[in-house]
Amino acid sequence: xxxxxxxxxxxxxxxxxxxxxxxxxxxxxxxxxxxxxxxxxxxxxxxxxxxxxxxxxxxxxxxxxxxxxxxxxxxxxxxxxxxxxxxxxxxxxxxxxxxxxxxxxxxxxxxxxxxxxxxxxxxxxxxxxxxxxxxxxxxxxxxxxxxxxxxxxxxxxxxxxxxxxxxxxxxxxxxxxxxxxxxxxxxxxxxxxxxxxxxxxxxxxxxxxxxxxxxxxxxxxxxxxxxxxxxxxxxxxxxxxxxxxxxxxxxxxxxxxxxxxxxxxxxxxxxxxxxxxxxxxxxxxxxxxxxxxxxxxxxxxxxxxxxxxxxxxxxxxxxxxxxxxxxxxxxxxxxxxxxxxxxxxxxxxxxxxxxxxxxxxxxxxxxxxxxxxxxxxxxxxxxxxxxxxxxxxxxxxxxxxxxxxxxxxxxxxxxxxxxxxxxxxxxxxxxxxxxxxxxxxxxxxxxxxxxxxxxxxxxxxxxxxxxxxxxxxxxxxxxxxxxxxxxxxxxxxxxxxxxxxxxxxxxxxxxxxxxxxxxxxxxxxxxxxxxxxxxxxxxxxxxxxxxx
Numbered sequence: 128x129x130x131x132x133x134x135x136x137x138x139x140x141x142x143x144x145x146x147x148x149x150x151x152x153x154x155x156x157x158x159x160x161x162x163x164x165x166x167x168x169x170x171x172x173x174x175x176x177x178x179x180x181x182x183x184x185x186x187x188x189x190x191x192x193x194x195x196x197x198x199x200x201x202x203x204x205x206x207x208x209x210x211x212x213x214x215x216x217x218x219x220x221x222x223x224x225x226x227x228x229x230x231x232x233x234x235x236x237x238x239x240x241x242x243x244x245x246x247x248x249x250x251x252x253x254x255x256x257x258x259x260x261x262x263x264x265x266x267x268x269x270x271x272x273x274x275x276x277x278x279x280x281x282x283x284x285x286x287x288x289x290x291x292x293x294x295x296x297x298x299x300x301x302x303x304x305x306x307x308x309x310x311x312x313x314x315x316x317x318x319x320x321x322x323x324x325x326x327x328x329x330x331x332x333x334x335x336x337x338x339x340x341x342x343x344x345x346x347x348x349x350x351x352x353x354x355x356x357x358x359x360x361x362x363x364x365x366x367x368x369x370x371x372x373x374x375x376x377x378x379x380x381x382x383x384x385x386x387x388x389x390x391x392x393x394x395x396x397x398x399x400x401x402x403x404x405x406x407x408x409x410x411x412x413x414x415x416x417x418x419x420x421x422x423x424x425x426x427x428x429x430x431x432x433x434x435x436x437x438x439x440x441x442x443x444x445x446x447x448x449x450x451x452x453x454x455x456x457x458x459x460x461x462x463x464x465x466x467x468x469x470x471x472x473x474x475x476x477x478x479x480x481x482x483x484x485x486x487x488x489x490x491x492x493x494x495x496x497x498x499x500x501x502x503x504x505x506x507x508x509x510x511x512x513x514x515x516x517x518x519x520x521x522x523x524x525x526x527x528x529x530x531x532x533x534x535x536x537x538x539x540x541x542x543x544x545x546x547x548x549x550x551x552x553x554x555x556x557x558x559x560x561x562x563x564x565x566x567x568x569x570x571x572x573x574x575x576x577x578x579x580x581x582x583x584x585x586x587x588x589x590x591x592x593x594x595x596x597x598x599x600x601x602x603x604x605x606x607x608x609x610x611x612x613x614x615x616x617x618x619x620x621x622x623x624x625x626x627x628x629x630x631x632x633x634x635x636x637x638x639x640x641x642x643x644x645x646x647x648x649x650x651x652x653x654x655x656x657x658x659x660x661x662x663x664x665x666x667x668x669x670x671x672x673x674x675x
Contacts, residue, residue, distance in 0.1 A: 128154045130246055131276075135259035139232045142221040143180075146242060148214040153206045159247040160214065162200040163413035166226050166240040167287060168361045168400070170477040172416065175241045176200035178219040178228075187211040201414070202244070218242040223351065225361040225368040234293035234313060235260060236351070238361070238368070239279075240286035245413065254279040258292070265296040267311035267349050269365040283410050287363050287401075291349050299324060303331035306341045309366075314352030317378040326442045330391045333440035337517050338398055338524050346397065348390060352377070360389040362396030369393065387442060388451065392433030399432075400425050403523050406533030422474025422481075423561065424539060427497015428520065430455075431505070434498075438674055445674065449580070449661040452502075455495045456582070456659045460568055461598065461606060462496075463488040469564050470496055471536075487606065487619065499567055500560060504543065506574045507553060509669055514546035522546070579667035584657040591625060595632050595648045596655035599623055604636070608655040616646055 131149040150158065162176050176199050184192040184204055192212065194204035206212065220228035220237070229236045235258075246252065256270065256277040268290040270277040279285035297312040301324045308331060310324070327348075335341045343365050353372030360369045369389055376382040405421040419425070438448040464473070466488065473481070473490040481493070505516040522542045527534045540557065547553045559565040572582045586593035596611025597604055604621045607614045613634075617623075621636035621644075635645045 128152050128246075128249065128252060129255070130249075130252055131255045131257070132243060133257045133259070134235070134237070136230055136235055139230055139235075142219060142230050143217040144220050144228070144230050144235065144237070144242070145217055146215070148244060150206075150212045150214070150246070153208060153210060153212070155248075156206055158204055158206055158212070159197075160202045160244040161247050161414050162242075162244045163240050163286060164200055164415065165413060166238065166361075167363075167411060168396075169226060169482065170417070170419070171482050172478065173241075174199065175218075178241070179216050180219070182216040183214075185213050185215070187213075214244070223353065223370065224357070225351075225359040225370045233295075234291065235264070236289075236291045236293075238289045240413070243282075243285055245282040245286075250283075250410075251281055254282060254285045256285075258290075260292050261294075263294055264292040265294075265298070267291045267296060267298070267309070267347060269347055269363055284364075286411065286413065287365075289349065289363065289366070289368055291351070291368075301328050301331075303328055304335040304341050306331075306335070306343060307345045309345070309347045310350065311347060312350045312352060314350070314354075314372075315374040316352070317375050318383060326387055327390070329440040329442050330387070330436050331394060334391075334394060334398075334436050338521055342397060342402060342528070346394075358385065358389065360393045362393045362401055364397065364401045367393035367396070384443070384447060384451070387437055388434055391436050391442075392429055395429050395433050395436065398524050398528055399429050399520065402528035402531070403520070404527070404533055406535055409531070409533040416478045418475050418478065420471040420474045420536060421534075421539070422477060422493030423470045423497035423500055425474075426493045427470070428501050428516070430494045430498040431501035432516070432520070435505075445663065449663070453660050455498055456568070456571065456661070458492070458495045459499055460659055461656055462491065463609070464490045464492075465496070465564055465567060467564070470500065470561055488609075496567065499571055503556065503560070503567070503570055503574050504553075505673065506577055506669075507549075507556065508543075508546055509672055510577050511547050511549040511552065513672075515672070519543055519546050575661070576664075577667070578670040578673050579664045580670075581662045581664050583660055583662050584654055585660060586654045586657045588658045589656070590627060590650070591632060592656035593654045593658070594650040595634075596651075597623070597634070598656055606656075610653070611648075611651070611655055613646070613648060616644070 129151045133147045135145045137145060164172050164174055184194050186192055192204055194202055197203050220230040223229045226238055228238055228241050269288045270279060279288060291313060293313045299310040301308050347366030349366060349368050351370040352374035355372050357370050357372040360367055371386050377386060405419050407417055407419050434451055437443040468490040470491050474493050476490060501516055508514050508516060519542050544550050544553060560567050575582060591597050595613055596608030597613050598606040602622055604617055604619050604623050607617055617636055621638055623636050625632055625634045630650055632648050637643050
């Protein structure tokens with residue numbers, strides 16, 4: 128059987144794209160079409176079917192074919208031999224981020240997992256794609272091309288692919304290892320090409336050196352540089368989409384650091400997640416939730432390693448790297464979700480509320496909490512055996528990724544244990560901080576001294592947070608420390624103004640029910656929400672190994 132998708136856009140400003148799926152050489156009496164409910168890299172139901180309209184099925188004589196919509200994103204119809212079938216629908220492409228679709232008069236941007244249906248029970252059938260695009264549009268895509276058509280070996284590859292066609296695409300290239308890297312940029316450029324490519328060459332080369340090889344001969348960084356604030360990245364086997372804005376801000380070193388951070392993170396995903404993957408996600412089942420407890424490996428390892436490789440490659444200085452690590456530590460210090468849900472449980476609940484703030488202190492963040500777990504593991508490995516998390520991930524690449532073989536918590540942890548000389552200490556760490564609910568920040572403070580760093584508390588930069596236990600965002604209370612006296616008086620969401628005296632803070636809040644409260648809180652000896660920063664104590668031999 129042959130599967131062919133055709134895409135056109137009759138009215139770009141409507142933001143609807145017209146899609147026709149043609150099925151020929153039918154080899155079965157019943158066709159089941161499944162539109163994905165979620166996409167790789169975000170373990171949360173999205174239900175892309177809500178963006179579809181004008182769904183119809185016709186045969187080669189243009190006669191309507193009866194079908195049944197079995198679920199919200201599954202369609203079924205019966206077939207006859209020697210008949211071609213055309214499934215047509217429109218998809219509303221009006222969400223601009225790294226994992227969605229957007230159409231306007233200047234571009235067609237598609238993540239195919241959003242808008243393409245899978246022919247079920249046909250896991251090895253290839254997909255062919257054609258596009259009706261303006262002649263002056265350049266095309267950046269992770270799909271391969273043969274003649275006039277683009278191709279995916281199967282639906283798993285199609286769902287892992289994207290395309291950006293635009294009038295003004297900038298295309299830069301560089302080489303790292305044996306791989307050709309492409310940088311496609313849609314939007315204004317406010318930075319040096321030479322410096323940009325030098326940074327990319329450095330972190331790409333270092334990641335490839337440590338893994339031993341790169342899994343693809345060609346890789347694509349596809350950038351949407353936007354006019355408004357934005358920050359998002361999504362990994363694919365053969366490339367990544369990065370949305371970032373404002374584009375003009377990339378003239379500032381701090382904003383370029385952020386962009387480099389997400390790019391190094393997404394490149395690391397080419398090994399970890401795209402190929403080194405837990406059994407339950409290999410292959411992806413897009414029709415329903417697929418629960419995993421491996422969030423600390425999927426995103427914790429990648430968050431830690433993505434930034435670390437900017438240090439290891441010389442793109443970041445140690446001072447710049449520590450500034451970004453400070454952000455992760457401060458984010459974690461304000462969350463007490465570890466008291467209620469460990470990181471395995473929090474990973475399992477990604478499908479529930481993993482990408483929202485959620486109710487106070489219910490869970491931990493698999494990205495930031497996972498990154499600090501990996502920092503601890505890295506230091507423990509280096510101090511006990513001379514190995515590091517880098518060697519663990521290379522072993523996982525050889526054992527799981529290259530073989531397309533899924534791992535479990537047990538088989539991944541076994542690799543960690545193989546790289547340490549102190550299994551007892553390592554297993555106790557797992558019991559306390561991965562399976563258990565101990566305060567990870569205490570362990571971080573203890574271990575970073577082994578690499579010549581000190582975690583310093585600063586209460587002066589935010590006395591309302593540190594000495595009263597109140598965090599404020601946009602003029603409203605966003606969090607109250609459960610041990611502070613304010614916890615039994617004030618509420619999250621209260622509009623707040625305050626003034627500070629020598630020994631107290633006077634607070635006035637307006638509640639949503641128009642009630643106004645005034646309270647006076649004595650400045651406490653305890654630091655509730657201090658600001659943390661890492662200080663370099665001295666050059667330890669272990670620090671040199673960690674940095675290189």
